[in-house]
Amino acid sequence: MTDEPTAxxxxxRMIARYFRPLAKHPGALGxxxxxxxxxxxxxxxIVLTIDAIVGGVHFFWDDAADMVAKKALxxxxxxxxxxxxxPAGFLLALALPETASEAWVEAFARGLGADADTxxxxxxxxxxxxxxxxxxxxxxxxxxxxxxxxxxxxGARAGDRIMVTGSIGDAALGLALRKAAxxxxxxxLEEAKRSDLTQRYLLPQPRxxxxxxxxxxxxxxxxxxxxxxxxxxxxLRASGxxxxxxxxxxxxxxxxxxxxxxxxxxxxxxxxGGDDYxxxxxxxxxxxxxxxxxxAAAGVPVTEIGRVMAGRQPARFLDRDGKPRLxxxxxxxxx
Amino acid sequence: MTDEPTAxxxxxRMIARYFRPLAKHPGALGxxxxxxxxxxxxxxxIVLTIDAIVGGVHFFWDDAADMVAKKALxxxxxxxxxxxxxPAGFLLALALPETASEAWVEAFARGLGADADTxxxxxxxxxxxxxxxxxxxxxxxxxxxxxxxxxxxxGARAGDRIMVTGSIGDAALGLALRKAAxxxxxxxLEEAKRSDLTQRYLLPQPRxxxxxxxxxxxxxxxxxxxxxxxxxxxxLRASGxxxxxxxxxxxxxxxxxxxxxxxxxxxxxxxxGGDDYxxxxxxxxxxxxxxxxxxAAAGVPVTEIGRVMAGRQPARFLDRDGKPRLxxxxxxxxx
Numbered sequence: 218m219t220d221e222p223t224a225x226x227x228x229x230r231m232i233a234r235y236f237r238p239l240a241k242h243p244g245a246l247g248x249x250x251x252x253x254x255x256x257x258x259x260x261x262x263i264v265l266t267i268d269a270i271v272g273g274v275h276f277f278w279d280d281a282a283d284m285v286a287k288k289a290l291x292x293x294x295x296x297x298x299x300x301x302x303x304p305a306g307f308l309l310a311l312a313l314p315e316t317a318s319e320a321w322v323e324a325f326a327r328g329l330g331a332d333a334d335t336x337x338x339x340x341x342x343x344x345x346x347x348x349x350x351x352x353x354x355x356x357x358x359x360x361x362x363x364x365x366x367x368x369x370x371x372g373a374r375a376g377d378r379i380m381v382t383g384s385i386g387d388a389a390l391g392l393a394l395r396k397a398a399x400x401x402x403x404x405x406l407e408e409a410k411r412s413d414l415t416q417r418y419l420l421p422q423p424r425x426x427x428x429x430x431x432x433x434x435x436x437x438x439x440x441x442x443x444x445x446x447x448x449x450x451x452x453l454r455a456s457g458x459x460x461x462x463x464x465x466x467x468x469x470x471x472x473x474x475x476x477x478x479x480x481x482x483x484x485x486x487x488x489x490g491g492d493d494y495x496x497x498x499x500x501x502x503x504x505x506x507x508x509x510x511x512x513a514a515a516g517v518p519v520t521e522i523g524r525v526m527a528g529r530q531p532a533r534f535l536d537r538d539g540k541p542r543l544x545x546x547x548x549x550x551x552x
Numbered sequence: 553m554t555d556e557p558t559a560x561x562x563x564x565r566m567i568a569r570y571f572r573p574l575a576k577h578p579g580a581l582g583x584x585x586x587x588x589x590x591x592x593x594x595x596x597x598i599v600l601t602i603d604a605i606v607g608g609v610h611f612f613w614d615d616a617a618d619m620v621a622k623k624a625l626x627x628x629x630x631x632x633x634x635x636x637x638x639p640a641g642f643l644l645a646l647a648l649p650e651t652a653s654e655a656w657v658e659a660f661a662r663g664l665g666a667d668a669d670t671x672x673x674x675x676x677x678x679x680x681x682x683x684x685x686x687x688x689x690x691x692x693x694x695x696x697x698x699x700x701x702x703x704x705x706x707g708a709r710a711g712d713r714i715m716v717t718g719s720i721g722d723a724a725l726g727l728a729l730r731k732a733a734x735x736x737x738x739x740x741l742e743e744a745k746r747s748d749l750t751q752r753y754l755l756p757q758p759r760x761x762x763x764x765x766x767x768x769x770x771x772x773x774x775x776x777x778x779x780x781x782x783x784x785x786x787x788l789r790a791s792g793x794x795x796x797x798x799x800x801x802x803x804x805x806x807x808x809x810x811x812x813x814x815x816x817x818x819x820x821x822x823x824x825g826g827d828d829y830x831x832x833x834x835x836x837x838x839x840x841x842x843x844x845x846x847x848a849a850a851g852v853p854v855t856e857i858g859r860v861m862a863g864r865q866p867a868r869f870l871d872r873d874g875k876p877r878l879x880x881x882x883x884x885x886x887x
Contacts, residue, residue, distance in 0.1 A: 226782070249790050250705050251631040251774050252601040252695075257592040265676060266587040267692060269645035271683045296586040310604035310645070310690040341600060348606045350685010355645040357602060357692040360587075370585050439586050447561070455584050 228345055231319075235326035242306050242339040253342035255305065255359065264302040264360040264367055268292045272351030277395065282321045283328025284419050285354065290332045292442065293358035295423035295494040299440040301368040301432025302360030304338035304425065310355040312348040336425055366432055368498070373437040373456035375527040377499035380508070380519045382424045384470040385445050389490020390483065391418030404479045410472035421494035427519075430511035431498055438498035444489040446544055449497055449532055453525070456499075460532040462523035464488070464542060488534065489544050499525055563680055566654075570661035577641050577674040588677035590640065590694065599637040599695040599702055603627045607686030611754075612730065617656045618663025619754050620689065625667045627777065628693035630758035630829040634775040636703040636767025637695030639673035639760065645690040647683040671760055701767055703833070708772035708791035710862040712834035715843070715854045717759050719805040720780050724825020725818065726753030739814045745807035756829035762854075765846035766833055773833035779824040781879055784832055784867055788860070791834075795867040797858035799823070799877060823869065824879050834860055 237248050244254035257263055270289050272278055280288075290307065297304055309329070313322070333339050338358065391414035397403055402411070423440075431438050437456050441448050445467065453460055467488065469477070476483050500508045505521075512519040523532075533541040572583050579589035592598055605624050607613055615623075625642065632639055644664070648657070668674050673693065726749035732738055737746070758775075766773050772791050776783045780802065788795055802823065804812070811818050835843045840856075847854040858867075868876040 226778075229786075246704060246706075249786075250635075252599045252635045252637070252702070254702055255598040255600060256699065257598065259594055263590040263592065263598065264587045265590060265643060265692075265694075267643040267645050267677055267690075268679045269647060269681050269690060271647055271681055271685075273684050274682055300585075300587045302587070308600060308602040308692055310602050310692075312604060312606055312688055342602055344603045344690075346604050346606055347609055348685060348688065349608050350606075350683055350688070353647055353683065353685070353688055353690075355602075355604060355679075355688075355690035357600075357643055357645075359600075364591065367587070367589055369581060371581075443561075451564075451584075 231322055232345065235322055236340065236343060239326065239330045239333055239340040242341055245339065245341045248342065253308065255341065257361065260364050261361045262364050262367060264297060264300050264362055265357065266293050266296040267355065267357045268296065269353060269355040271353045280419060282324035286325045286328035287332045287420055289354040289356050290329060291421045291423045292494065293356045294336050294338065294425055295421060295440040295442065297358055297360040298423050298425040298428045299431065299438045299496045300360070301366060301428050302362045303428060304336050305359045305361050306339050306341040307356050307358045308341050309343040311343065311345045312353040313345065314348055314350065314352060317352060362432060368431055368435050368438045370437050370439050370452045370455035373452060373458055373499035373525045374501065375458055375525055377436050377501050377525040378505055378521050379460055379462065379497065379499055379523045379525060380521055381441065381445070381468060381497045382427060382495040382517050382519055384468045384473065385441065385493055385495060386473045386487025386490060387414050387417035387470050388492035389486045390473055390476050391415040392490065392492065393486060404476050406475060410475055413470065413472040418492055421492065423494050424496045424517055426515040427496060427512060427517040430508060430515055431496060434500055434504045434508035434511065435498035436501055438496055441493040441495045441497050443491045445493065445497065446489045446534065452497065453532055458525045459528035459530050460523050460525050462532060462534045464534050465537055466520065466522045468518065468520040485544055489546055566657060567680065570657055571675065571678060574661065574665045574668055574675040577676055580674065580676045583677065588643065590676065592696065595699050596696045597699050597702060599632060599635050599697055600692065601628050601631040602690065602692045603631065604688060604690040606688045615754060617659035621660045621663035622667045622755055624689040624691050625664060625673070626756045626758045627829065628691045629671050629673060629760055630756060630775040630777065632693055632695040633758050633760040633763045634766065634773045634831045635695070636701065636763050637697045638763060639671050640694045640696050641674045641676040642691050642693040643676050644678040646678065646680045647688040648680065649683055649685065649687060652687060697767060703766055703770050703773045705772050705774050705787045705790035708787060708793055708834035708860045709836065710793060710860055712771050712836050712860040713840055713856050714795055714797065714832065714834055714858045714860060715856055716776065716780070716803060716832045717762060717830040717852050717854055719803045719808065720776065720828055720830060721808045721822025721825060722749050722752035722805050723827035724821045725808055725811050726750040727825065727827065728821060739811050741810060745810055748805065748807040753827055756827065758829050759831045759852055761850040762831060762847060762852040765843060765850055766831060769835055769839045769843035769846065770833035771836055773831055776828040776830045776832050778826045780828065780832065781824045781869065787832065788867055793860045794863035794865050795858050795860050797867060797869045799869050800872055801855065801857045803853070803855040820879055824881055
């Protein structure tokens with residue numbers, strides 16, 4: 218032991234300076250302990266989700282650090298929303314390369330803190346490590362639901378309406394634009410539309426405002442992170458059903474519509490690309506009106522795109538002429 | 553969507569094949585959902601800890617995958633033990649390079665499943681991602697304690713005895729031996745002693761058997777992961793006290809004693825090196841006898857190394873002649 222009474226490591230200093238201010242939950246114990254503490258209220262279940270993002274895979278090296286932090290938290294918040302859960306807090310494992318500057322860490326913590334406040338999801342605990350590879354952020358988010366009310370993927374029944382929030386495909390088109398950055402852009406888009414799409418890739422807008430409506434009305438739900446076609450297939454496999462989807466009903470932003478007008482083949486990117494972070498859920502016919510009212514009250518657009526049917530064959534996505542469309546790749550996978 | 557009814561991604565296949573068998577907790581929902589579910593019993597608190605390990609930093613590239621998996625889980629189990637918590641389950645984020653073979657994943661899952669059974673800590677959920685960097689494993693472990701009984705770092709009081717479990721320094725000496733692998737070993741040790749030390753680095757032996765005794769008797773506790781000197785300093789800072797430690801009382805294995813006989817300067821490695829995964833805790837004098845009985849009943853050796861005193865100066869580690877020893881580096885840090 219040195220004679221300096223405040224001998225602490227660089228890691229401890231970084232945590233104290235940038236992350237301790239985010240640990241507003243009493244159970245975080247100011248981040249000075251080995252563990253955090255969470256007391257569930259009687260009659261509550263804890264909902265748990267973990268998602269990691271890696272530099273060069275899920276975000277670009279030159280993305281702003283505050284955006285990276287927000288994306289890492291929001292992909293988890295999106296899972297909580299789809300399960301009907303209210304955020305309770307999160308734990309962070311942060312692996313940083315030697316090259317990460319203090320300014321990067323400061324911006325990262327600032328973005329994380331802003332979203333922790335916005336979504337009422339405080340930092341409960343964390344671990345920071347060095348890596349010889351790219352930055353990696355692993356977040357475990359915790360939420361709560363009244364006991365027994367978490368919405369799973371497996372409750373869809375024949376006759377249920379299939380609803381999606383917001384618009385589909387923007388982030389996947391935005392990723393295509395980002396990949397072309399500097400080179401020839403794939404489509405001649407107005408700057409505002411290009412920015413709309415790339416922003417959707419950079420920063421998900423999770424649908425936590427809809428969580429209660431999902432919990433009270435949906436028979437099954439999940440967030441759309443790996444493409445609508447593949448994710449809907451997962452929900453239907455878990456529920457044991459099939460579906461017919463009318464492609465023309467899938468909600469699109471004006472920016473995505475413009476891309477499709479220029480390049481109709483991009484409908485495949487729209488429907489199978491990832492990173493939408495919308496919710497797809499199934500609603501029994503007798504709950505449709507109250508679900509739509511609740512969604513409107515929450516300010517979240519919802520669109521009916523098809524319905525669940527009995528059967529075990531894959532869902533069919535129908536073109537304008539009623540013919541099922543075949544996709545080259547049903548789902549985005551990092552593997 | 554293709555016409556194949558079982559169209560699933562490589563990631564889904566890997567999860568189904570190797571990780572679903574580990575998801576024995578009903579709240580894991582067979583790993584087919586976005587989230588897991590945990591219901592705390594009334595009167596219980598949830599204890600949460602997150603720790604990540606990175607290839608080339610916390611384990612060697614050529615460590616066996618089942619050992620890597622066990623280490624990743626055990627460093628978290630060690631935190632739960634030090635807090636007096638019983639394991640409830642864990643979530644896994646696994647980042648793998650392209651080069652990771654299916655055999656590696658199979659062995660990783662096998663090791664993880666074996667320890668999940670041994671420590672009654674089932675897999676609740678996970679995320680798997682690709683990385684252009686080294687493998688990284690981030691685990692969030694959950695435990696439970698009767699409400700209000702989690703042992704923190706901040707409860708040590710003047711007069712409390714400072715106790716450590718097992719033996720200190722073996723893993724740090726084992727790491728030194730591993731680093732010399734192939735080259736000239738730093739010390740001429742019998743093969744059995746060399747193996748003892750390298751095994752301690754490869755595979756922590758967390759003290760979960762002592763968790764209940766810690767919870768019932770300790771005023772403060774933490775696990776020793778970054779070196780005894782630095783970790784005890786953290787505990788004392790959190791509690792607001794100081795201590796005198798008699799270096800000769802710090803428990804050593806026969807293998808560590810042999811190294812110190814050959815190279816006395818290694819006492820610095822022993823006391824400030826990391827990866828012990830023992831518990832250091834403080835026990836009020838009137839609880840010493842019952843703590844020692846409980847530890848004996850749990851089969852965990854415990855040793856008194858000093859006592860807590862009033863004051864804010866750093867703890868003093870006293871040599872045989874009663875002089876405080878100064879260390880070059882008080883604590884192991886990956887930063």
